[in-house]
Amino acid sequence: MCSWLDVILNVMPQEIQNIILSIPRDVLISLEEIRIRENRPLAVISSGKNYYIGEDGSPCSSPNNGYIIINEHTQRIVQLISNYSIYALEDELSNGYITLKGGFRVGLAGQTVLEGGRIKTLKYINSFNFRISREIKGVANRVMPFIIEGHEVMHTLIISPPGMGKTTLLRDIARQLSNGFRNFNGVKVSIVDERSEISGCYKGVPQNDIGYQTDVLDACPKAEGIMMIIRSMSPNVIITDEIGREEDMDAIEEALNGGVKIITSAHGSDVGDVLKRPILKQVVDRGFFDRILVLGNSRGIGTLEKVYDGRERTQILSSPIKL
Amino acid sequence: MFIKVLLNLIIICCSSMLGNQIANRYLFRLKEIRILQVCLAKLETEIIYYSTFLPEALDNVGKSTKGVIGRFLCDVSKNLTDKRVDGIDAAWELALDKNRLDLKFTNDDYEVIRGFGCQLGIVDRTSQKQLFELAQLQLKKQEQKAEEERDRYEKMYRSLGFLTGLTIVIILF
Numbered sequence: 001m002c003s004w005l006d007v008i009l010n011v012m013p014q015e016i017q018n019i020i021l022s023i024p025r026d027v028l029i030s031l032e033e034i035r036i037r038e039n040r041p042l043a044v045i046s047s048g049k050n051y052y053i054g055e056d057g058s059p060c061s062s063p064n065n066g067y068i069i070i071n072e073h074t075q076r077i078v079q080l081i082s083n084y085s086i087y088a089l090e091d092e093l094s095n096g097y098i099t100l101k102g103g104f105r106v107g108l109a110g111q112t113v114l115e116g117g118r119i120k121t122l123k124y125i126n127s128f129n130f131r132i133s134r135e136i137k138g139v140a141n142r143v144m145p146f147i148i149e150g151h152e153v154m155h156t157l158i159i160s161p162p163g164m165g166k167t168t169l170l171r172d173i174a175r176q177l178s179n180g181f182r183n184f185n186g187v188k189v190s191i192v193d194e195r196s197e198i199s200g201c202y203k204g205v206p207q208n209d210i211g212y213q214t215d216v217l218d219a220c221p222k223a224e225g226i227m228m229i230i231r232s233m234s235p236n237v238i239i240t241d242e243i244g245r246e247e248d249m250d251a252i253e254e255a256l257n258g259g260v261k262i263i264t265s266a267h268g269s270d271v272g273d274v275l276k277r278p279i280l281k282q283v284v285d286r287g288f289f290d291r292i293l294v295l296g297n298s299r300g301i302g303t304l305e306k307v308y309d310g311r312e313r314t315q316i317l318s319s320p321i322k323l
Numbered sequence: 324m325f326i327k328v329l330l331n332l333i334i335i336c337c338s339s340m341l342g343n344q345i346a347n348r349y350l351f352r353l354k355e356i357r358i359l360q361v362c363l364a365k366l367e368t369e370i371i372y373y374s375t376f377l378p379e380a381l382d383n384v385g386k387s388t389k390g391v392i393g394r395f396l397c398d399v400s401k402n403l404t405d406k407r408v409d410g411i412d413a414a415w416e417l418a419l420d421k422n423r424l425d426l427k428f429t430n431d432d433y434e435v436i437r438g439f440g441c442q443l444g445i446v447d448r449t450s451q452k453q454l455f456e457l458a459q460l461q462l463k464k465q466e467q468k469a470e471e472e473r474d475r476y477e478k479m480y481r482s483l484g485f486l487t488g489l490t491i492v493i494i495l496f
Binding site: 013075076079080085086087088090119 | 374376377379380409
């Protein structure tokens with residue numbers, strides 16, 4: 001079956017492997033997340049819906065029938081996802097996630113260990129979120145006309161609530177910009193992938209198809225990464241995920257003024273949400289972005305709800321498009 | 324007469340060999356403890372300074388070490404990569420069991436090795452370093468004990484073996 005299953009089952013205890021394998025096919029095939037929490041029932045999210053999974057793999061909405069995860073399970077998962085080497089993953093743990101082979105990310109929660117006021121690592125890890133990212137090639141087909149004008153790529157901000165396919169979209173945009181399509185020649189693309197999610201790097205090598213002309217700076221803080229990659233790889237377009245911190249803005253400004261195009265994303269459900277965040281408001285108000293795309297789920301996950309012209313703040317899209 | 328002498332010689336040879344066997348246990352135990360100390364130091368470098376993943380680190384150290392200790396470490400690594408066992412402590416235990424016949428450690432030594440093995444790789448770098456320090460300290464102690472025992476018993480068992488043979492021969496004839 002699909003490769004995510006192999007990767008994820010490989011880091012699960014035998015009992016949980018068996019349960020996951022006996023989940024009905026229709027639920028399994030559109031699985032988005034597997035949630036493991038100590039002393040609580042095993043849960044999965046499939047097609048946007050939450051299910052508790054019973055011992056026989058049957059999905060149900062009531063938590064009472066769910067298979068309860070015990071301490072031995074979580075201990076075993078920690079050992080397996082870290083390849084028995086917690087010490088080698090302290091940086092990853094301090095960020096709260098580990099990337100598995102194939103670019104699948106496992107979010108972790110437990111007790112943080114502080115050093116000098118900063119998070120050093122995690123201990124007593126007891127909650128796991130296995131995120132099954134899917135590569136959907138061509139998902140950006142209908143978005144591309146909005147972010148390219150003639151042969152120019154536009155500065156673009158994608159606004160979306162979590163889980164609406166923002167990263168999947170960014171990934172496909174990177175691939176299309178880099179490979180080129182119809183009458184658009186490919187350009188040099190650089191991805192600053194702070195959370196290893198766009199390119200899904202494993203040991204630094206992208207596991208997803210992100211295009212022939214794409215360079216990735218993996219697990220790198222956005223602000224420093226943007227500056228660094230402008231100097232080192234001379235990209236035409238920089239793609240990065242989830243901006244919001246002050247230093248990100250400085251870096252973006254630097255890139256914009258340096259003639260490099262930026263495509264990035266932020267959490268929110270519409271422009272209004274973004275304008276409530278002081279730092280983002282600044283960039284939007286100053287008209288840095290040519291296009292602002294809003295994703296939602298009015299026609300299913302991954303619906304392009306609105307497209308704004310960034311300067312005039314006027315809507316371009318007449319009705320939502322399901323990507 | 325000739326056969327008699329031959330038999331006597333055989334008896335003396337056998338009991339001397341038996342004595343030597345027992346004496347060698349003391350000698351080899353000391354050697355193995357010393358090799359293990361070197362291995363742990365190598366492993367510490369791999370883990371603390373190079374952040375090598377544990378199965379790979381164990382395999383590297385195991386391959387660069389001759390004899391039963393090297394085999395043992397390679398076995399632990401193999402148990403981990405094959406995922407046949409539940410967790411690091413089980414991997415360690417399985418490898419110990421497999422090599423038990425060739426290892427000359429005493430129960431005290433096994434305790435130290437087990438205590439070290441079950442914590443390996445599941446704690447952060449700082450604790451990992453402490454774990455290595457503790458294990459080295461304990462091994463040092465075991466080494467001293469092994470040395471004392473060797474000094475005391477090695478020669479004794481060798482002479483005892485020979486003398487027992489001699490006694491049997493004298494009594495018989």
